[in-house]
Amino acid sequence: MLAASVTSGRLPELHHGGNWGCGARREPHQVSGTARLHAGTGVAEAPRSMILAAHAAKLRRGVVATGFLALAAAAPAPARAQGASPTITNMTATFRGGPFVTLSVYPGSPDRVAIGTADGHVTWSEDGGVSAVEAQVLVPRKFDPVTIRGGQRAIFSQRSADELDEKIGVLRQRLQFVGLPDERALLSFIYLLGLGLPAGRTQVWMQTSDAIAETGDIAWPKGDGPMLMATQAGLLVSDQSRFSWSRTLGGPGYIPREGDIIGLSAAIDPQNPSHMLAATDRGMQVSDNGGYTWAIHPDSDFEDSWITHIVWDPENPQLVFAVSSDTILLSQDGGVTFEPSFSASGEIKDLALSAEAAVVATSEGIQVATSEGINTLMPEKDVIGAIPWREGTLLAATSEALYLVSADGSFREILSTSSTDPYLRLAGGGETAWLLSAQTILRIGGPLTRGPGRLRGAAPRMLVSAIDLEKAVIDYTGLGGPNMTRLHQRWYDKVLPRVTATARGTLFSGNNDRRDDIVLPFQVWQTGATAYDRLYWEVFASWDLRELLLGDNNVSNPNLIIESQIRDKRAVVLEQIRWHYRECAGLVADLARPPDDPELELNWRMRLEEHASYLEWMSGRKVVKRTPIEKLEYTE
Amino acid sequence: MKKTMILCTALVGGLLLLPSAARAQEEQPEGGGAAPAAPAKRQVSRAAVKRLFQIIKAEPTIKEVQKAATRHYELEPERIHRLARNARLKGLIPNVSASFSNELGNRFTNTKDGLFPILPSPPENPNPSFFKERVSESSDQLTWSVSASWDLDRLVFAAESLDAKSLTGLEENLVREVTTLFFSRRRILASLILSPPDDDEEFFYELMRLDEITATLDSFTGGMFGKKAWNWEKDLLGGAAK
Numbered sequence: 001m002l003a004a005s006v007t008s009g010r011l012p013e014l015h016h017g018g019n020w021g022c023g024a025r026r027e028p029h030q031v032s033g034t035a036r037l038h039a040g041t042g043v044a045e046a047p048r049s050m051i052l053a054a055h056a057a058k059l060r061r062g063v064v065a066t067g068f069l070a071l072a073a074a075a076p077a078p079a080r081a082q083g084a085s086p087t088i089t090n091m092t093a094t095f096r097g098g099p100f101v102t103l104s105v106y107p108g109s110p111d112r113v114a115i116g117t118a119d120g121h122v123t124w125s126e127d128g129g130v131s132a133v134e135a136q137v138l139v140p141r142k143f144d145p146v147t148i149r150g151g152q153r154a155i156f157s158q159r160s161a162d163e164l165d166e167k168i169g170v171l172r173q174r175l176q177f178v179g180l181p182d183e184r185a186l187l188s189f190i191y192l193l194g195l196g197l198p199a200g201r202t203q204v205w206m207q208t209s210d211a212i213a214e215t216g217d218i219a220w221p222k223g224d225g226p227m228l229m230a231t232q233a234g235l236l237v238s239d240q241s242r243f244s245w246s247r248t249l250g251g252p253g254y255i256p257r258e259g260d261i262i263g264l265s266a267a268i269d270p271q272n273p274s275h276m277l278a279a280t281d282r283g284m285q286v287s288d289n290g291g292y293t294w295a296i297h298p299d300s301d302f303e304d305s306w307i308t309h310i311v312w313d314p315e316n317p318q319l320v321f322a323v324s325s326d327t328i329l330l331s332q333d334g335g336v337t338f339e340p341s342f343s344a345s346g347e348i349k350d351l352a353l354s355a356e357a358a359v360v361a362t363s364e365g366i367q368v369a370t371s372e373g374i375n376t377l378m379p380e381k382d383v384i385g386a387i388p389w390r391e392g393t394l395l396a397a398t399s400e401a402l403y404l405v406s407a408d409g410s411f412r413e414i415l416s417t418s419s420t421d422p423y424l425r426l427a428g429g430g431e432t433a434w435l436l437s438a439q440t441i442l443r444i445g446g447p448l449t450r451g452p453g454r455l456r457g458a459a460p461r462m463l464v465s466a467i468d469l470e471k472a473v474i475d476y477t478g479l480g481g482p483n484m485t486r487l488h489q490r491w492y493d494k495v496l497p498r499v500t501a502t503a504r505g506t507l508f509s510g511n512n513d514r515r516d517d518i519v520l521p522f523q524v525w526q527t528g529a530t531a532y533d534r535l536y537w538e539v540f541a542s543w544d545l546r547e548l549l550l551g552d553n554n555v556s557n558p559n560l561i562i563e564s565q566i567r568d569k570r571a572v573v574l575e576q577i578r579w580h581y582r583e584c585a586g587l588v589a590d591l592a593r594p595p596d597d598p599e600l601e602l603n604w605r606m607r608l609e610e611h612a613s614y615l616e617w618m619s620g621r622k623v624v625k626r627t628p629i630e631k632l633e634y635t636e
Numbered sequence: 637m638k639k640t641m642i643l644c645t646a647l648v649g650g651l652l653l654l655p656s657a658a659r660a661q662e663e664q665p666e667g668g669g670a671a672p673a674a675p676a677k678r679q680v681s682r683a684a685v686k687r688l689f690q691i692i693k694a695e696p697t698i699k700e701v702q703k704a705a706t707r708h709y710e711l712e713p714e715r716i717h718r719l720a721r722n723a724r725l726k727g728l729i730p731n732v733s734a735s736f737s738n739e740l741g742n743r744f745t746n747t748k749d750g751l752f753p754i755l756p757s758p759p760e761n762p763n764p765s766f767f768k769e770r771v772s773e774s775s776d777q778l779t780w781s782v783s784a785s786w787d788l789d790r791l792v793f794a795a796e797s798l799d800a801k802s803l804t805g806l807e808e809n810l811v812r813e814v815t816t817l818f819f820s821r822r823r824i825l826a827s828l829i830l831s832p833p834d835d836d837e838e839f840f841y842e843l844m845r846l847d848e849i850t851a852t853l854d855s856f857t858g859g860m861f862g863k864k865a866w867n868w869e870k871d872l873l874g875g876a877a878k
Binding site: 097131133134135224240241243454455476477478479480484485486490492493494495496497498499500501503504505506507508509510511512513514515516530562565566569572576598599602603606607609610613614616617618620628630631632634635 | 680682685686689690692693697698699702713716717720730741763768769770771772773774775776777778779780781782783784785786787788789791792793795798799801802804805807808811812815816818819820822823824826827830831835837838841842844845
């Protein structure tokens with residue numbers, strides 16, 4: 001970060017949107033805005049002063065640092081032309097696969113990055129993403145498709161059958177009105193669901209809800225040692241190795257229930273790793289023993305606020321910033337007391353510090369606080385993160401794009417993403433930054449040294465297009481298209497009859513002995529014998545006209561469950577296929593010019609192998625032409 | 637723990653042929669000083685890479701692991717295809733019913749008639765009761781029946797095949813899990829061989845992590861993986877002994 005002082009040049013223009021709650025001066029060109037005042041700041045009429053600038057600069061440095069914005073603004077005309085685009089490297093391959101939910105970069109050490117995944121893993125790298133380690137922190141329950149029988153009988157014991165029948169009658173009329181099948185099981189199912197009653201016969205294990213394994217925030221220690229995680233299931237602390245995690249604050253069971261504490265954000269004191277702060281939905285928690293026990297922070301400001309980020313200044317551990325959606329609270333005594341110091345008209349998303357400035361990302365642009373004042377940039381953008389970058393510029397991200405922002409407020413898009421893979425967090429600063437999306441981890445920084453590669457092997461090549469691959473997967477797995485469902489009308493199959501052929505035979509034999517005594521002593525007798533056999537056969541065909549004309553309306557509970565699972569699974573599998581294919585294609589492109597670092601190249605090749613082997617299993621065909629890892633040869 | 641330290645030392649210093657000089661000892665940051673710097677990058681040696689590839693070569697491939705896991709859980713794609721196909725082919729195979737019955741009958745009919753004259757009965761009278769008519773009948777009827785019925789509509793669509801195909805979901809879950817675990821383990825293996833941690837305790841933890849995943853994969857594959865997986869204990873103890 002630039003440290004040069006600038007004594008001339010115009011000050012950055014100030015805009016609406018930010019309001020630092022206490023401070024000193026009011027710039028002559030400031031505009032009174034929609035300022036909100038915090039009690040206790042001692043400022044009557046919201047001057048757009050710069051408490052954070054004071055904190056960020058004076059308190060940290062003890063000197064008045066000149067803002068980098070001022071420097072950029074003072075630069076000659078080409079300053080508006082903006083700096084060169086940074087090199088952006090997709091480092092997803094180094095880490096465990098997503099979806100990702102959180103990113104944490106140790107302040108001032110952008111090579112130390114930790115990622116939280118949606119399935120409860122944390123994966124971290126201390127070498128800028130060359131290698132990474134992962135640990136499972138939370139184990140989500142996994143349900144397999146099960147067939148649950150309709151459980152109306154169980155409900156009859158709880159509610160009277162008459163009442164149920166009455167309700168079903170009403171529902172039947174409604175469904176008939178909208179043309180939906182009125183089969184009794186379906187009606188019962190819908191009605192019971194509406195009442196919140198169990199609609200299927202369940203076991204106890206089915207009644208427990210799914211563990212939410214999402215990670216809210218990960219806190220790094222300054223050096224080695226335990227990490228702290230704030231998750232939906234509470235606060236978790238790792239052991240020294242970080243492979244083993246224990247929940248030290250949260251509900252009694254590992255599955256979160258209503259009323260259990262939810263962890264929101266966390267930070268570890270850079271000076272004393274036993275001292276930790278963690279924000280929860282019940283306020284700030286403090287630990288002085290490495291996270292083993294927690295106490296509610298005495299500051300009443302935290303009672304009703306959800307702190308989404310805690311930034312502990314590594315260079316001056318007395319400074320702690322707690323970021324909520326509408327306020328930034330500042331502690332100047334290592335987290336003992338906090339005072340509101342900034343509020344914005346928009347929602348505050350993130351805070352980044354540098355030696356010269358504090359950068360606040362809000363839903364109404366970026367607020368940059370320097371010793372010179374506060375500047376609002378990109379006010380029309382809903383910014384999820386902004387960090388000071390090289391040569392007086394800023395990097396800013398919305399959920400759709402990454403921007404390089406000049407000091408004068410002009411900006412240009414340097415990267416964009418799709419709506420299905422939105423950017424979630426931008427962190428780091430100085431020379432290296434990290435941008436996280438749901439499926440991708442991007443490193444923004446210096447160029448990656450590339451060359452012919454140290455691991456000699458053929459450059460990998462994609463053999464199948466994405467569309468062909470999807471088709472192959474659908475064919476091979478038999479998942480079929482959306483019409484592969486029992487609910488899809490196939491009237492023509494009912495034209496084919498049920499054919500029955502019957503053959504029956506009878507074999508009969510009989511004797512008849514008859515005596516007639518007409519006139520004694522004379523007798524007339526007669527004896528007869530009969531034998532015959534019969535052979536009978538028939539073939540008949542039967543058509544069920546109800547099925548033929550009205551279709552199969554048997555939407556019973558098991559069928560509903562099976563159908564919904566089949567449909568969900570199809571969507572999930574196809575999403576997986578698309579993601580793995582995208583990763584494969586990206587890695588194939590990257591490995592065309594592999595990184596100079598053989599370990600990184602090996603990591604990338606292994607990740608390619610991982611994605612490709614999954615795709616090849618699911619499609620039953622070769623997807624990527626590549627040299628097997630064990631056949632690569634290392635050249636010094 | 638002592639044994640572990642020996643093992644760690646052996647692996648770090650001996651077997652992998654990594655020059656110890658290359659290992660930069662990083663000072664752990666303390667207190668409120670500057671933020672920790674990234675560890676200095678260690679040079680990967682050709683011997684270490686060769687050793688890694690040797691280990692990988694001796695272990696089961698991902699395809700073998702995927703096959704073993706699906707076989708162990710009886711979720712092979714062929715099995716699922718067979719189930720789905722058979723569900724439709726049921727339309728060609730009839731539902732056969734057969735029956736066999738035998739009926740035996742005897743009937744005796746003795747008739748008296750009021751008009752029938754009753755005359756003196758000689759001793760050898762064969763009709764002492766003076767029946768007008770006596771009939772004796774017997775019968776034996778054997779009946780068999782064979783019936784076959786075909787649900788031809790199943791040839792076009794059989795809902796049962798959908799249920800069979802829903803097993804693909806389980807198979808996909810399993811394969812995804814196994815694939816992820818396999819490569820997670822391989823990354824740990826690579827990290828252990830190419831750039832082992834300097835700290836013995838950390839090295840031990842990584843070995844434990846490797847063992848954990850090895851055991852999980854072994855369980856997923858019904859005991860196939862563990863037999864062929866790299867046995868670091870044996871390897872390292874041998875190395876230490878030398």
